[in-house]
Amino acid sequence: MHVEVRNLNKHFGDFHAVKDVSFDIAKGHLIGLLGPSGGGKTSILRMLAGLESPGSGEIRFHGKVVNHLPPQERGIGFVFQNYALFKHMSVFDNIAFGLKVKKTPKAQIRDRVMELVELTGLKGFEQRYPHQLSGGQRQRVAFARALAPEPQLLLLDEPFAAIDAKIRQELRSWLRELIERVGITSIFVTHDQDEAIEVADEIMIISQGRLEQKGTPWDIYKNPQTPFVATFIGESTVVEDASQLKGFEHAVQGSNTRALIRPEYIEIGLKNEFTMLSATEKGTVKHLHFRGSEWMVEVEVRGHKLITYRSLEKTTLEIGQTIRVLVHRAYLFNDSESWIVENR
Numbered sequence: 216m217h218v219e220v221r222n223l224n225k226h227f228g229d230f231h232a233v234k235d236v237s238f239d240i241a242k243g244h245l246i247g248l249l250g251p252s253g254g255g256k257t258s259i260l261r262m263l264a265g266l267e268s269p270g271s272g273e274i275r276f277h278g279k280v281v282n283h284l285p286p287q288e289r290g291i292g293f294v295f296q297n298y299a300l301f302k303h304m305s306v307f308d309n310i311a312f313g314l315k316v317k318k319t320p321k322a323q324i325r326d327r328v329m330e331l332v333e334l335t336g337l338k339g340f341e342q343r344y345p346h347q348l349s350g351g352q353r354q355r356v357a358f359a360r361a362l363a364p365e366p367q368l369l370l371l372d373e374p375f376a377a378i379d380a381k382i383r384q385e386l387r388s389w390l391r392e393l394i395e396r397v398g399i400t401s402i403f404v405t406h407d408q409d410e411a412i413e414v415a416d417e418i419m420i421i422s423q424g425r426l427e428q429k430g431t432p433w434d435i436y437k438n439p440q441t442p443f444v445a446t447f448i449g450e451s452t453v454v455e456d457a458s459q460l461k462g463f464e465h466a467v468q469g470s471n472t473r474a475l476i477r478p479e480y481i482e483i484g485l486k487n488e489f490t491m492l493s494a495t496e497k498g499t500v501k502h503l504h505f506r507g508s509e510w511m512v513e514v515e516v517r518g519h520k521l522i523t524y525r526s527l528e529k530t531t532l533e534i535g536q537t538i539r540v541l542v543h544r545a546y547l548f549n550d551s552e553s554w555i556v557e558n559r
């Protein structure tokens with residue numbers, strides 16, 4: 216379903232937890248709400264679910280305002296980190312629960328549960344109880360249970376947070392496929408950058424109650440719109456005084472301009488590796504870390520430390536060695552603005 220949120224606000228006492236948040240989610244999309252702890256992600260999700268009422272603003276599903284609809288009338292399914300399964304019920308009965316509440320005929324319940332058991336890879340586990348399942352299997356039952364009544368929106372709050380790293384990785388690709396197959400609009404909360412980048416069609420970065428940016432993972436990485444987003448997503452080095460950065464002096468605005476540089480936009484090498492030597496400047500290799508497929512190199516240029524990578528095929532560098540450095544692109548920002556500059 217198409218979700219529209221307009222100027223959503225939420226206060227808890229004096230605390231302004233969600234600040235004027237607006238966004239649209241297209242039908243069938245999977246959106247990741249990403250941000251630091253306490254930023255307001257869960258509060259936004261709970262308002263969409265109807266578990267919390269907005270202080271002001273509007274939530275529309277299919278163009279209709281749902282602010283006052285109770286959760287059970289919103290056509291949503293939930294999977295929460297701690298939304299435990301019913302311990303005394305078998306996998307079958309857990310999945311069937313929502314359908315029984317809706318008084319669905321027995322034969323229909325059976326068919327739907329079997330369909331979901333198949334879809335979530337739980338065939339053969341129908342008669343087991345939650346304590347006889349692994350963490351990953353339990354979470355798959357939780358997904359099947361949420362999907363059984365055919366919701367039009369799936370809300371997931373850190374669904375894999377309690378699961379260990381290896382299984383979590385498997386569940387991520389599993390979830391991606393599941394959502395594609397079912398074609399259901401879904402929103403999931405995470406504070407794990409990799410998880411959001413890997414799973415979501417679009418990411419919304421939430422910090423201190425505000426929506427900082429919404430976009431595809433690639434777009435957010437490449438074109439961050441706020442300093443917060445630039446530092447939160449991906450690796451980078453910050454140069455406190457951007458006027459010190461060769462090739463970027465002309466782009467500096469005001470005395471307080473800082474530059475943020477992604478490793479892939481810093482090229483380092485020996486003199487003979489550059490055709491335009493005049494565009495480069497001298498640097499010193501400070502640290503080298505072997506990373507399996509490449510070297511991570513910390514290089515110092517006029518007192519600024521920059522982090523970049525160098526592929527294994529190239530000549531090995533040594534600590535203390537003088538090399539040439541070329542910064543191709545930087546994200547510049549001062550107290551009020553930010554802009555991206557290419558070094559040509």
Ligand code: ATP
Pocket residue numbers: 227230232250251252253254255256257258259406
């Ligand atoms: P996390 O990743 O830690 O779950 P979050 O981004 O989901 O964080 P929320 O749970 O939405 O953040 O909380 C946002 C802010 O609102 C936090 O500072 C939290 O302490 C506060 N908050 C949330 N619920 C309540 C409540 N019922 N009463 C008072 N304050 C609350």
